[in-house]
Amino acid sequence: MAPMGGPPPAGGRNNMPMRGPGPVNTQEEIDLARLAERCDEMMQIRYLEPADCEFAEKDSGFIQLKIDEKVYTHVDIYRVFPYTNPAEYLSVRDGEDAFREIGIIRQLSAFPEETISLIERHLKLRYFTPEIKEILFVRRRAGVVTMKVRTEYGECRFAFRNNSNAVIRLGENRVFIQDMDENRYQIPDVTKLTIREQKKLDALL
Amino acid sequence: MNLKFDLDNQTMETLQLQPNEEIWYCVPRDLSREDQFLTGAYVVVTNRRLCLLSDGHVVESYMLSACKKLDCETMINSAVLRLYFKDGSIRFFARCTMKHIVRFSYVARGATMLMQGRFYRVESMEYEATCPKCGAILQNIRTCPNCGGRGSSLKKAVVLCKPFAPQFLVLSLFTLLSSALALAGPKIRQVFIDSSLADKSGTLTDVVRFILLMLAIAVGNIVLNTVRNIFSTYLGARMAKELRSKMFQKVQKLALARIEDMKPGQLMNRITNDTTDIRRFMENTFASTLSTIVTMAGALIYMMIIDWKLTLVSLVFVPFMFMISYFLRSTFSQKFRREREKRDSLNSRLQDVISGISVVKSFGKEDYEVQGFRKLNRELTDVLIQNYAFFYSLFPTMNFILNLGTYLITYAMGISVLRGAMTVGVLMQMVSYAGNLYGPLETLTRLPRELSSLFNNVERIYDVLEEEEGNFQSEEAVDIDLQGDIEFDNVCFGYKSYEPVLNDINLHIRPGEMIGLVGASGTGKSTMINLIMHLYQVDSGVLKIDGADINQIRQADLRKRMGVVLQETFLFNGSILDNIRFSRPEASLEEVIHAAKMANAHDFIIRTPDGYNTNVGERGYNLSGGERQRIAIARAVLTRPKLLILDEATSNLDTESEYLIQNALERLEKQCTTIAIAHRLSTLKNADRLVVIDNHHIIEEGSHEELLKKKGVYYGLVTAQLEMAKVG
Numbered sequence A: 001m002a003p004m005g006g007p008p009p010a011g012g013r014n015n016m017p018m019r020g021p022g023p024v025n026t027q028e029e030i031d032l033a034r035l036a037e038r039c040d041e042m043m044q045i046r047y048l049e050p051a052d053c054e055f056a057e058k059d060s061g062f063i064q065l066k067i068d069e070k071v072y073t074h075v076d077i078y079r080v081f082p083y084t085n086p087a088e089y090l091s092v093r094d095g096e097d098a099f100r101e102i103g104i105i106r107q108l109s110a111f112p113e114e115t116i117s118l119i120e121r122h123l124k125l126r127y128f129t130p131e132i133k134e135i136l137f138v139r140r141r142a143g144v145v146t147m148k149v150r151t152e153y154g155e156c157r158f159a160f161r162n163n164s165n166a167v168i169r170l171g172e173n174r175v176f177i178q179d180m181d182e183n184r185y186q187i188p189d190v191t192k193l194t195i196r197e198q199k200k201l202d203a204l205l
Numbered sequence B: 001m002n003l004k005f006d007l008d009n010q011t012m013e014t015l016q017l018q019p020n021e022e023i024w025y026c027v028p029r030d031l032s033r034e035d036q037f038l039t040g041a042y043v044v045v046t047n048r049r050l051c052l053l054s055d056g057h058v059v060e061s062y063m064l065s066a067c068k069k070l071d072c073e074t075m076i077n078s079a080v081l082r083l084y085f086k087d088g089s090i091r092f093f094a095r096c097t098m099k100h101i102v103r104f105s106y107v108a109r110g111a112t113m114l115m116q117g118r119f120y121r122v123e124s125m126e127y128e129a130t131c132p133k134c135g136a137i138l139q140n141i142r143t144c145p146n147c148g149g150r151g152s153s154l155k156k157a158v159v160l161c162k163p164f165a166p167q168f169l170v171l172s173l174f175t176l177l178s179s180a181l182a183l184a185g186p187k188i189r190q191v192f193i194d195s196s197l198a199d200k201s202g203t204l205t206d207v208v209r210f211i212l213l214m215l216a217i218a219v220g221n222i223v224l225n226t227v228r229n230i231f232s233t234y235l236g237a238r239m240a241k242e243l244r245s246k247m248f249q250k251v252q253k254l255a256l257a258r259i260e261d262m263k264p265g266q267l268m269n270r271i272t273n274d275t276t277d278i279r280r281f282m283e284n285t286f287a288s289t290l291s292t293i294v295t296m297a298g299a300l301i302y303m304m305i306i307d308w309k310l311t312l313v314s315l316v317f318v319p320f321m322f323m324i325s326y327f328l329r330s331t332f333s334q335k336f337r338r339e340r341e342k343r344d345s346l347n348s349r350l351q352d353v354i355s356g357i358s359v360v361k362s363f364g365k366e367d368y369e370v371q372g373f374r375k376l377n378r379e380l381t382d383v384l385i386q387n388y389a390f391f392y393s394l395f396p397t398m399n400f401i402l403n404l405g406t407y408l409i410t411y412a413m414g415i416s417v418l419r420g421a422m423t424v425g426v427l428m429q430m431v432s433y434a435g436n437l438y439g440p441l442e443t444l445t446r447l448p449r450e451l452s453s454l455f456n457n458v459e460r461i462y463d464v465l466e467e468e469e470g471n472f473q474s475e476e477a478v479d480i481d482l483q484g485d486i487e488f489d490n491v492c493f494g495y496k497s498y499e500p501v502l503n504d505i506n507l508h509i510r511p512g513e514m515i516g517l518v519g520a521s522g523t524g525k526s527t528m529i530n531l532i533m534h535l536y537q538v539d540s541g542v543l544k545i546d547g548a549d550i551n552q553i554r555q556a557d558l559r560k561r562m563g564v565v566l567q568e569t570f571l572f573n574g575s576i577l578d579n580i581r582f583s584r585p586e587a588s589l590e591e592v593i594h595a596a597k598m599a600n601a602h603d604f605i606i607r608t609p610d611g612y613n614t615n616v617g618e619r620g621y622n623l624s625g626g627e628r629q630r631i632a633i634a635r636a637v638l639t640r641p642k643l644l645i646l647d648e649a650t651s652n653l654d655t656e657s658e659y660l661i662q663n664a665l666e667r668l669e670k671q672c673t674t675i676a677i678a679h680r681l682s683t684l685k686n687a688d689r690l691v692v693i694d695n696h697h698i699i700e701e702g703s704h705e706e707l708l709k710k711k712g713v714y715y716g717l718v719t720a721q722l723e724m725a726k727v728g
Helices: A025-041 A113-126 A195-204 B011-013 B098-115 B153-197 B206-254 B256-262 B264-314 B317-327 B329-355 B357-362 B366-418 B424-438 B447-465 B525-532 B556-562 B575-582 B587-597 B602-607 B625-637 B655-669 B703-708 B713-727
Strands: A053-057 A065-068 A070-079 A087-095 A101-105 A132-141 A144-152 A156-161 A168-169 A174-178 A184-185 B023-028 B041-046 B051-054 B057-063 B066-072 B076-084 B090-097 B485-495 B501-509 B515-519 B540-545 B564-565 B643-649 B671-676 B689-695 B697-702
Touching: A053 B357, A065 A101, A065 A113, A070 A101, A070 A113, A070 B057, A070 B501, A132 A184, A132 A195, A156 A174, A156 B264, A168 B515, A184 B153, B011 B051, B011 B057, B023 B098, B041 B098, B051 B090, B057 B556, B066 B098, B076 B098, B090 B098, B098 B447, B153 B264, B153 B424, B153 B540, B206 B264, B206 B447, B264 B366, B264 B424, B317 B329, B317 B366, B329 B366, B329 B564, B357 B366, B366 B424, B447 B556, B485 B525, B501 B525, B501 B697, B515 B525, B525 B540, B525 B643, B525 B671, B556 B564, B564 B625, B575 B587, B575 B625, B587 B602, B625 B655, B643 B655, B689 B703, B697 B713, B703 B713
Parallel strands: B515 B671, B515 B689, B564 B643, B643 B671
Antiparallel strands: A053 A065, A065 A070, A070 A087, A087 A101, A132 A144, A144 A156, A168 A174, A174 A184, B023 B041, B041 B051, B051 B057, B066 B076, B076 B090, B485 B501, B485 B540, B689 B697
16 A cells, blocks of 8 residues: 555544645645645654453454554554663554554553553564573684574574674673574573673674 | 475475375474474475475475465564464464565465466576585575585695795795705704814814804805795785785675675785785794794704713693693683784774764763773773783793703703713714704694684685685577567565565566656665666566566676766776766767766866866765766766666756757667656656556556556655755
8 A cells, every 4th residue: 555645535634633735625735734744643653551451362463452442453562772671662564554553552562451461472473582691612614603502492503704793792781693594592681691602703803 | 595394204204295285385493482493393385285395294284276376574583484264263373483584485485376367487596595414504505615626724735835836846946945944053053062162172173264254154044044935925916916906806796795794804815904814824834834844854864873861850830831721721812812812992982083083073072982981991001911921921931831841951961061972072063952842833823723713814824725616597598689678577585585675576668768767765776776787686586677587688788878867976096087987888988978967967077277187086985976977977988888776876066057968868768678766756757658666566557647647656756855945
């Protein structure tokens, strides 16, 4: 569906007030009003309150959201700050309307238990960045690093070229490692690793 | 890339394939919905069913006839397959990590086609990232270096040196001679001491003869070493030159997608730094190390002949030294790494701030930046002081330990001399050889590091040299007399195949037509142009030029007949004349002027002090954006193209210039097909047809007037721009 397709039904998509110059008479003015409406929408931040929202999960794995009597059959939820604030500021978007933002959840913890677990499940499906809990083995040969690590999802082994941007530091202590297949692994705080592990990692940074 | 993994017999049995049923796709799924890594789990698509396998069992199975589509959704670091049924229901189907994301995307496309009754087999030309057998990295190479094909680094280094075999032979000869001379000195000294000095029987002639002999050896050594060094420098420079040329040639031939994969900085490093490192190795390390090894071996042999027991005893400190360097190896690298890290932080901060100095100043953040830089500077200084305090206390200690062997020899042999069991000359000879043996030992401990760095360089160079060119033109490709007829037939393409940029594009552009591509940023307009220029290969579907598959047309000939003005108007360092002529070096001066006039560039060129000979500086920075664009247009029209591609070609021009150029181009366009992209829609209002792209698809097509009447997306864009103009 195009973002700016065709003449809109009277009253606009979300029953938002029209912003046309004077009474809406001609087709041109209606479209201008829509543009103004889009601009309003773009500027607006709507924070979703637990009392107004009803989240439910469908078989497809999609989440349905009922808000102000309007039902969105497929919403996607994105973290605004995926690493620094993973359970705050979650952007809820309409999966069936060009990624349009419905609103932002400020604090997931403010929502009922059921919704929290539903949204957490959904986020887990979207964000898969295993955390390296333990570095078991690092081998460096001819510019290629092979690592065996233990993550929260089990042990895994991966390889990457050491001369590329495979190891990235985000902030002071957070480190991301991207392997050849573009899988990303994270170490939230390198200082929490043992000295031995830090030394193994040091050689790569 | 393999889209049909083999299943073992037992699993095949559980699939219970019906007669006439065959597996079309079989790819691993390595992640569960609950985030667990999976092994032995697959998605199987036959010509009748869609199945999920787990540990040799079918866990889910659906008839294709009941399904509408299989959709691959890219998540963050994973992908999900969702199955859409004809009854409107949707089901989570399978999940994978990035390792199989490309396969998932192809299988989703292939399975959907089967569901729609299109029995067309989707194939992936992409490379595997890792070797399916041994897991080794295979970025952009098809054959695994471990599992046959490319051979070891040492082998590659040997292959690299092969063309220079005669020179290496001469170099080795010089090295042998200079080592022989170095070893002859102590022997001559021993004879002189024992026969002339010890019993005081020598004459003045003996002394003069000895001095002359030693002088001759010293001069001989200087001459041999100088010749050897000059020769190895020459050899290193020759090797580096050959490699640089080979690599540059290779890069010119590589497909754009391959080059983009490599990152320009890395590629430049490989061509310049890696080859320079090889030259440096030849200059500084190769000849001197070879000579050191030969001298050491000779000294050891001589020492063993004189007194093998004492020699062996004196060697007792050598393993000790190697042990120290072995155990301190990680400390060394850690210290070097910390130094490098601090230096890099300082450099990148410096580069960041200096290139963004105007931003720093405009926000008044000079003090903040000074503080930040001071902190990094202090950190680097601290690390440097610590490191060098460590190195300067360690190395003399290690040297001392090594020399303990010499003290031991002097002590044991000194006693023998006092007892009359040995001559002073032999003692002196032994001590000299011990110096030859232990002196360079410490330098030799650095050899493994230098060799490993050399092998790394060789690996990286070979990585480029052995890169498959990835040019998609078929071997039977022919030249055509381009007419400008272009047809997209169900074309799908994505720079990463799992992220489609263009989906199911169908468009026929007739010769002489002017087409305007319209749409929001990032919708795939420039991508369509890249495909027409054959810089990339379509993922599926066919792109035809003059009725022939683009793969069947010789790329070089195709591009010769195209005139292209790209979004980023890149000009090379050189004169305006050189830059315009870049597209057709044989063009006459009159033709150049004509092209410049068409691009409304002639007048501003004349105003520059050196006219057409004005140097545009590196990347053309001396010119304004609009002037650069006009030169780029002149460069494009000079080819007398049959197909003119204008990607935001007039975006930096003022309205008057744009109008003039448009008028000029219109005259040219009558003879050639033109495809133009512009955000300023007035630029395209004269187009025969406008093609509106949105959400990876063509959503509207028609003339300016037709699309306005339709009141669709194009109408919306035009209205928005008119409103903007009103505000302006």
